[in-house]
Amino acid sequence: MTASNQMASKPGDASRDTPRNQRADTLTDMMTGAPLGIICGSGTIPYAVADALMRRGQPVVLFPLRGWADAVAVKAYPHHWIALGQFGRFCRLAEAQRCRDLVLVGGLIRPSIMQLRLDWGTLMQLPQIIRSFRGGDDHLLSGVGRIFENAGFQVIGAHEVAPEITAPIGALGRLRPNAAFEEDISHGFALLAATSAFDVGQAAVISGHRVLAIEAAEGTDAMLDRITTMREAGRITLAAGVGVLVKAPKRRQDRRFDLPSIGPDTVARAARAGLAGIAVVARATIVAEPQRVVEIADRAGLFVVGRPDPEAPV
């Protein structure tokens, strides 16, 4: 699983996803001038979030996770490296910066408990950490989120502090799905709705009403590569340019912790797999490097569309 865990801090319009954060008494960091903390996993999205915030004059401080975050990209921002499990060190660093609001964003492969380098702050939380390792990603990430909240931090979704990093409703590039692909998209979203109760399945590939692949722990990239492999092996024999990658957030999940994301590499892999396009849930899917996404999709002849969120308030 790619735990593209999104959590973020946000002052003003916050929190339809996070009612417990609706505190009238806190127009927090943005008003006080304190930096917003971004705990960075892998990929480019943490820096897109940081840039969006800085464009609005919101200072940030990055906490790149050793082994996951991009050591070059992080240099452009105020930052302190931390290791997974160093919760005590993180708390001291954040306090020194007067940082109370947090976004957790970027790829994060589930670590083995044994691989964590535990300090005293973490050890104090150990029973809760161990509990959060049972069950799927959502369980793990919201467990981690609770640890931050118990320590007095406010955790907010990246999509809330930086809505411009999410997919809009409609086509991102030049192409639009035809009626047959629209059917596959609907079929795929219905499948993901059925599997999301099991804390699994943020993505699937559908072609002509047939489910070619469902994502579990392997992640979207490996699932797309499986389509390529099955085509090459003759296991699936479809014309190129059919089949749709569908991604959706799990139902009723805390979206601060695990929004799906796509990026240029997703489109390139979907093209290699011979798919017709990609459909995501608008405003609930992060698009990394949207301009490159559009360039690659247009060149390869794929559509990329955002569909209205079935869980959005009317």
Added chain:
Amino acid sequence: MTASNQMASKPGDASRDTPRNQRADTLTDMMTGAPLGIICGSGTIPYAVADALMRRGQPVVLFPLRGWADAVAVKAYPHHWIALGQFGRFCRLAEAQRCRDLVLVGGLIRPSIMQLRLDWGTLMQLPQIIRSFRGGDDHLLSGVGRIFENAGFQVIGAHEVAPEITAPIGALGRLRPNAAFEEDISHGFALLAATSAFDVGQAAVISGHRVLAIEAAEGTDAMLDRITTMREAGRITLAAGVGVLVKAPKRRQDRRFDLPSIGPDTVARAARAGLAGIAVVARATIVAEPQRVVEIADRAGLFVVGRPDPEAPV
């Protein structure tokens, strides 16, 4: 997908799955001495079915599918090679043998329509064949089954003519699942029940309530190998000897056409993937080479259990 399509012909106690075959006027082939036809895909199961029938004095005639059936194994039985799509030729051969009852059994990868070598008999059925290529395996296989029935054949499940080839209730080998694995088994069966409405998902791997993999078009073998790969890549970091492979037939499907199956290779792959065991639905899962299944499972320390069928009549 492995279209381990099971269909079979059966006279006496036939057909709780196949009410339309409950014809009081036909105590068919077994009484008439006419051979029962077995259309053979890949693997060893077609020959286990043939052996079970012959042990009871029921003559058989095999119709091995060129490109799928085992050319050596088939020599031990009366047989006529056929190619997928040669429906006209098949009808003539079956008629010459007075064969009316059919079992369709063995692995069968979905062919591209273009790869089929079509004859006139097939061409006459073409619109129906094309329709059956939309949707999942169940759709494809029941579509093919209908073509046989429209031509006057009676198609019966392999599990009905040869119940001894299916998993019993309880442990097949020495080991039994502990309470934690029982939880994973229940979680897995619930997941497969949710996905089966989408004509997908006869198998999944669960560990500690987490869904590690769901099978779609890639088949069980490739799904198990994915667990091995994810372990090696550190994408999942679990102790060896945890995780359960769960297989179940799709709900409300016509079981003459697509029962799940396991065999020695399934157990060997599950062992390589570091799993604790395998759970299947008793009487609704074919076990190829059961003695070797038990040997390999016992040696590798895996359990293999059959659970009562939630869809069985009370």
